[in-house]
Amino acid sequence: MSGIYIHIPFCRSKCAYCNFFSVVSSKEQIKTLEAIAKELTQRSAFLQDFFPVETIYFGGGTPSGIDEEWIFKILDVIFQNYSVVDNPEIALEANPDDLSPKYLVNISNRINRLSIGVQSFHNGDLHFLGRRHTAEKAKTAISDARKAGFNNISIDLIYGVSDSIEIWEDNIQTALSFAPEHISAYSLTVEERTLLDQNLKQGKQIIASEDFVEQQYELLINALNRSGYEHYEISNFAKPGFHSKHNSGYWNGAPYLGVGPAAHSFNGTIRRWNVAHIRQYCEGIANGISVFETEELSDRECYNEYVMLHLRTANGIDETDLKAKFGKKYREFFLQQAVPLIKSGQILREKTTFRIPETLFLLSDHIIAELFI
Numbered sequence: 245m246s247g248i249y250i251h252i253p254f255c256r257s258k259c260a261y262c263n264f265f266s267v268v269s270s271k272e273q274i275k276t277l278e279a280i281a282k283e284l285t286q287r288s289a290f291l292q293d294f295f296p297v298e299t300i301y302f303g304g305g306t307p308s309g310i311d312e313e314w315i316f317k318i319l320d321v322i323f324q325n326y327s328v329v330d331n332p333e334i335a336l337e338a339n340p341d342d343l344s345p346k347y348l349v350n351i352s353n354r355i356n357r358l359s360i361g362v363q364s365f366h367n368g369d370l371h372f373l374g375r376r377h378t379a380e381k382a383k384t385a386i387s388d389a390r391k392a393g394f395n396n397i398s399i400d401l402i403y404g405v406s407d408s409i410e411i412w413e414d415n416i417q418t419a420l421s422f423a424p425e426h427i428s429a430y431s432l433t434v435e436e437r438t439l440l441d442q443n444l445k446q447g448k449q450i451i452a453s454e455d456f457v458e459q460q461y462e463l464l465i466n467a468l469n470r471s472g473y474e475h476y477e478i479s480n481f482a483k484p485g486f487h488s489k490h491n492s493g494y495w496n497g498a499p500y501l502g503v504g505p506a507a508h509s510f511n512g513t514i515r516r517w518n519v520a521h522i523r524q525y526c527e528g529i530a531n532g533i534s535v536f537e538t539e540e541l542s543d544r545e546c547y548n549e550y551v552m553l554h555l556r557t558a559n560g561i562d563e564t565d566l567k568a569k570f571g572k573k574y575r576e577f578f579l580q581q582a583v584p585l586i587k588s589g590q591i592l593r594e595k596t597t598f599r600i601p602e603t604l605f606l607l608s609d610h611i612i613a614e615l616f617i
């Protein structure tokens with residue numbers, strides 16, 4: 245089983261905190277979409293040993309900013325060139341701004357999972373983050389998506405914007421009032437070379453302090469657990485049966501092909517990443533020249549990656565699976581490193597399973613680093 249990721253690298257404006265590869269100009273949009281379609285025809289061999297494709301994911305950038313005809317065209321190319329399961333998960337990331345009732349009805353014919361980048365239901369937060377939409381528009385977009393027939397909706401939220409517990413609590417409750425099947429909640433991170441980074445350095449903006457981030461995360465966990473959501477990955481919560489299949493593939497090490505500028509691909513041992521430059525990408529694809537760089541992961545790197553990704557999930561690591569994949573030596577190393585973490589309560593061991601307790605998920609990076617080789 246495998247997945248396909250399509251990176252649509254265009255946004256109407258750049259959000260203050262964002263360091264994803266996307267450009268604001270739409271001049272080269274059609275050329276880029278043509279190149280993406282062509283890249284899909286050129287690179288099917290990368291996934292050939294891992295057919296059928298189970299998930300297709302339009303991310304970005306802003307996939308909802310492109311004409312729906314292009315989404316359909318790209319899907320047609322995939323179905324013509326790849327072996328795909330009967331009922332694949334086909335997900336699209338969307339900005340509330342783009343979601344008119346007509347657009348939603350149109351895309352609902354081919355897209356079965358909609359991930360809406362709400363981030364906050366408060367205009368103050370949205371302004372702070374540099375988002376284009378308003379809280380009102382976000383609410384209307386979710387309601388319209390339901391009316392259009394979407395029964396697998398994910399809402400993205402960001403916490404740690406300000407110290408206000410009340411605003412965050414209201415964000416959670418408002419999200420819950422729409423009964424989405426899935427909620428992704430990310431802590432605001434300050435990435436280098438973003439407007440937010442610059443503003444913080446110049447003292448023009450401040451974000452939530454660490455204590456408040458922890459309180460907000462705890463509030464989130466408690467509220468969503470009470471409402472029947474499964475906390476299946478650090479930042480992801482789902483009603484039973486609605487885990488993101490595509491993202492779960494990443495965490496479980498499933499192979500995926502990423503197409504479009506800056507998209508990454510992985511097939512278990514080889515990682516590839518496309519050039520993060522629109523013109524170079526389009527020219528390379530048009531001339532049949534590779535637009536990616538390749539790295540072959542060593543066993544050690546594969547092990548570290550496995551540990552990192554699995555421990556971010558509620559399922560954690562099964563030592564028998566670890567041994568089957570990496571052999572006795574790696575299993576013994578893992579067990580040895582885990583001893584002090586189990587003693588200090590940072591890792592929970594249940595039979596053959598090892599996982600980070602939900603309450604310590606926010607510290608997972610430090611805990612996971614102790615298990616790296």
Ligand code: SF4
Pocket residue numbers: 254255257258259262263264266304305306339361
């Ligand atoms: S819409 Fe998304 S990808 Fe585009 S700038 Fe904002 S956060 Fe980044």
